[in-house]
Amino acid sequence: MRGDRLRFWMLVLPGAAFLVVFLVLPLLSIVVFSFWRTESYQLIREWNIDNYATLISDKTYLRFLMRSLVMAGIVSLVSLAYAWPVALFIARHGGRYKLVLLLLTSAPFLTGEVLRVTALQQILGPIGIINMALQNFGMESVEALMYSSTASGIGLTYLWVPFMVLAIYLSLLNFDFDLLEVAKVNGAKPWRAFIEVTWPLNRAGTAIGIVLVFIPTLASSVTSQFLGGPDGALFGNILSHQFGATGTWAFGSAMGVVLFAISLAVIGIVWRAIGDFRRSGITIKGLEG
């Protein structure tokens, strides 16, 4: 018995310690800082809610937040539309190249974020491939692709879409494609079989993909900093500003807390959207009595 208990704690402690040191403590400190204030780059322990009051009253911050939310929503939807066919193709027709194809979709991750984004500039920017080519043919360059929110959106989609592909692909790996044959023999046309069988049984995986794209996009700053131009700043840019040039740590912390709360809310909404677990086809032994 004592041996069992010892083993239990030996298994639990490393993970628990990691979570406490690297997740719980930093989060707690952010929450605490958000109720302090900063003066000439110094955190001062004076409890107040001014930071939050400013966030609510100053419409600028709300506008940036809305902009980030819209951006995250669009990027998630575009990623979703792109990732489903890709994941479906790899899962069904990848054969023995499944892993290679999957790694190819994650190729952007082979370099750092800044490098990836600057590489995109070589395509979208004023002296990028697209606009140079257009000019060569005597056409107007496309303004929308240069230092704009569209450019940021393209960059963000490019950055995070591999997560969506991965999540849907992993879900499809556990999906029994024979069920589609059952549906067809029983009178379902291919699109109907998708709606009746493929989609509901991979809803949970898709939801995880959405979360994995939405949340990092919501908090992103680097991409819009490089591709967004002067009017393309997102909530993340303003936030990182607080910890950089302006040095208003307390206010930045409050912005972080808001971001974290929204992220939790998004996870909650997505979780609810999955709905009845039995309807997701996930059958964990013991989940049901």
Added chain:
Amino acid sequence: MQDTVLHLQGASKRFGSTVAADSIDLAVGAQEFFAVLGPSGSGKTTMLRMIAGLERPDSGRISIGGSDVTNLPPYRRGIGMVFQDFLLFPHKTVAENIVFPLRMQGMAETAKQENLEWVLNLVHLTGLEKRYPHQLSGGQKQRVALARGLVSRPALLLLDEPLANLDRELRKEMEIEIRRFQLELGIPFIYVTHNQEEALIMSDRIAIMRNGRIEQVGDKLDLYHNPGTAFVASFLGSPNAFEGRVVTVQDRHAVVDWFGNRVDARVNGALGAGDTAACFVKSEKIVIRPLSGGGDGLLSGVVRDIIFKGQYADYIVALDGKREIIVSGPPQLGFRRRDTRVVLSWGVDDCDAFAAGR
């Protein structure tokens, strides 16, 4: 035969260099329970999938109920199918699984309910409508799969080894049940299996498949007692197989020399004196007697072991050489000890001889 419901003409299918179905001709009548029996890889599942529309034949034609369906997708064929692994939709309840084919047809709600109740009654699943598949036992899942296949009262029901994943007790029960469903509905069932016992118990006719071809097709009793090829003879029942040299042939009666023993056999195909014959004699057709009874039997030997199987027993008889023959008979034959000397005999028609090496 009655009206033909299913008709295959020269249906062929290859996968790469493998010929999975080699010019299959087949006609199945209304109200027939038709079993397709064969070892794995014999093409029986490919044939079934071609009928269902899940594989398109490379050549040949398939018609159901008189109309050509060769180029129709599965969802336009109006047939039912029961799959080996049940393949219930895990995210749908029992009732939702069963009415799925009706929903795809766009049937009205009341008619749907009526059909659901009818089929639930038929397969004895009433009360389990709201369960999910993972809450069911293997036997219950099988019943749901059958109900889903039957609910739309299809022109034809295909069954792909539906009992392969059930334990013996349940299998016995379902064999009788499935036969009952077929009689009640009066539609043809095409039942694919590698289990000859299932085929013999349930079906009216059997097709034996081998290497993508139908080796023999016919009434099950005829097939069992009058196999047309060495493969069919070796596949059905539990036959003793041996090879010997033909001594004489008269009409269809051959005398075969088997290591110095002269045995009687019925000739199938071309077989003459001096040829090597592959002989098959089913274990229950051999008569076994103790030697003391004044034996003029064909073969004499010693009982090496008696395997009691309840309703009958297998007597393993060692012949004078090292060869063994298995004889099935009543468990009480007056001798219970091993090492009893016995003589074995059989009628000419009980042993089938074929030209060897085919």
